[in-house]
Amino acid sequence: MDYLPLFVDVKNRPCLVVGGGDIAARKAGLLLKAQARVTLVSPRVSISTQALINAEKIQWVNALFSAELLNESILVIAATDDEDVNREVYKQAKQRNILVNVADCPALCDFILPSILDRSPIVVAVSSGGKSPILARQLRARLETLIPPTYGRLAELVGRYREKVQDKFPKISMRRRFWESILQGKVADHVLAGREQLGEEVFQAMLQKTQSEELQKGEVYLVGAGPGDPELLTFKALRLMQQADIVFYDRLVSKEVLALVRREAEQVYVGKQRAWHAVRQEEINQLLLVQAQQGKRVLRLKGGDPFIFGRGGEEIETLAAENIPFQVVPGITAASGCASYAGIPLTHRDYSQSCTFVTGQLKQGELDLNWASLVQPRQTVVVYMGLAGLPVLTQKLQDHGMPSTMPVALVQQGTTSHQKVWISTLAEIAALAEREQPVAPTLVIIGEVVNLHNSLSWFEIKD
Numbered sequence: 001m002d003y004l005p006l007f008v009d010v011k012n013r014p015c016l017v018v019g020g021g022d023i024a025a026r027k028a029g030l031l032l033k034a035q036a037r038v039t040l041v042s043p044r045v046s047i048s049t050q051a052l053i054n055a056e057k058i059q060w061v062n063a064l065f066s067a068e069l070l071n072e073s074i075l076v077i078a079a080t081d082d083e084d085v086n087r088e089v090y091k092q093a094k095q096r097n098i099l100v101n102v103a104d105c106p107a108l109c110d111f112i113l114p115s116i117l118d119r120s121p122i123v124v125a126v127s128s129g130g131k132s133p134i135l136a137r138q139l140r141a142r143l144e145t146l147i148p149p150t151y152g153r154l155a156e157l158v159g160r161y162r163e164k165v166q167d168k169f170p171k172i173s174m175r176r177r178f179w180e181s182i183l184q185g186k187v188a189d190h191v192l193a194g195r196e197q198l199g200e201e202v203f204q205a206m207l208q209k210t211q212s213e214e215l216q217k218g219e220v221y222l223v224g225a226g227p228g229d230p231e232l233l234t235f236k237a238l239r240l241m242q243q244a245d246i247v248f249y250d251r252l253v254s255k256e257v258l259a260l261v262r263r264e265a266e267q268v269y270v271g272k273q274r275a276w277h278a279v280r281q282e283e284i285n286q287l288l289l290v291q292a293q294q295g296k297r298v299l300r301l302k303g304g305d306p307f308i309f310g311r312g313g314e315e316i317e318t319l320a321a322e323n324i325p326f327q328v329v330p331g332i333t334a335a336s337g338c339a340s341y342a343g344i345p346l347t348h349r350d351y352s353q354s355c356t357f358v359t360g361q362l363k364q365g366e367l368d369l370n371w372a373s374l375v376q377p378r379q380t381v382v383v384y385m386g387l388a389g390l391p392v393l394t395q396k397l398q399d400h401g402m403p404s405t406m407p408v409a410l411v412q413q414g415t416t417s418h419q420k421v422w423i424s425t426l427a428e429i430a431a432l433a434e435r436e437q438p439v440a441p442t443l444v445i446i447g448e449v450v451n452l453h454n455s456l457s458w459f460e461i462k463d
């Protein structure tokens, strides 16, 4: 970070603008918006500057810049078209330790003016560190569409009740929960839709009826983190991730996804790998329970979908038995994610009318699957955890009559920047895997649809 973002209170404080053109007028206007006391020095002024002078909003010194004008100022903005003058302003300001900005000249700036989205009292400032003000403006325009003008009204409303809420809920954690329920619930809906009075009435009712104990109850969020690409998270997943106190996450959860969890939340790795368990399943169940019993909002973040080969059911069984509230948020499972990003439709009118998900995890070197059903034609078989057992799996399928020419895809680390796809046949894929050594997680897709990869592949990884 090259600059520290600050919001400075300039109300009634003396600020100097050097220059009388349109840019100077704009800078003066900005300072006025923040209620600064503005002095503008310039021997000539443009029409827009004149308008500010006529409206008696700024004090005009009709002269050339002189250093003593700085003695009274807390900051100065130079916006003349004379480089020497700008440089002189900079030099004099530095000598006096006054913050200085020279328009369009980052090298002569102590501070830069960001692009501003004003939803007062909410203000969003975007800066490109002087590298590209136009890019910052474009970003601000995008934010404009996301943050409706009524956000300011919402902030005003909650601002009026800050102290009351503080009095009623002495603990920070309680207040945080109370505000979250307000700002994500009906009150916010009403105010953002322009029904401010109704919003305030609902707010008052909630403030009165909410009991401290309610705000101290723990809860568990069992959330599917998807296959890796953070953009594949659901809105709900993201919202719960942002309000968790502690997160227990898997090996399959990508670091990009983890980075979106509330920064203050404690992070605990409970990943499992094929051959060893970092924390055994029963221990995980217990950990979730204990943390929720302590009143925490516990996020259990699992790769893909928690109810597909994720043992999510077992984790919430313990909670259900102990009456701990929980929510389950589905995620995009590896089959959907990998198939989409590899350009392999899981079903297709010409090739496949059904799709089966199976686990290829070996138990004592064996696979216990319903082979007769898996070898039926016109279907797609997706194998999770199938890499280590690939030789057994492919042999068994052939033994039960699946053609050895059946196309098979291996999708390594699907949807991520490490995605790799290999295509081969049932007879040859195990040897290919032996040669290429795909890394976990890798998904196996078997069926005629795999051939479509050649024409439908679209996801390109750029290094």
Ligand code: SAH
Pocket: 227, 228, 252, 302, 303, 304, 305, 306, 307, 308, 309, 310, 332, 333, 334, 335, 338, 383, 384, 385, 386, 411, 412, 413, 414, 415, 416, 440, 441, 442, 443, 444
């Ligand atoms: N609950 C998860 C699956 C857990 S089982 C889900 O719904 O996706 C773990 C297996 O999922 C891995 O062995 C691998 O076969 C598959 N898998 C998960 N994420 C994957 C990814 N990004 N790319 C390829 N395979 C993946």
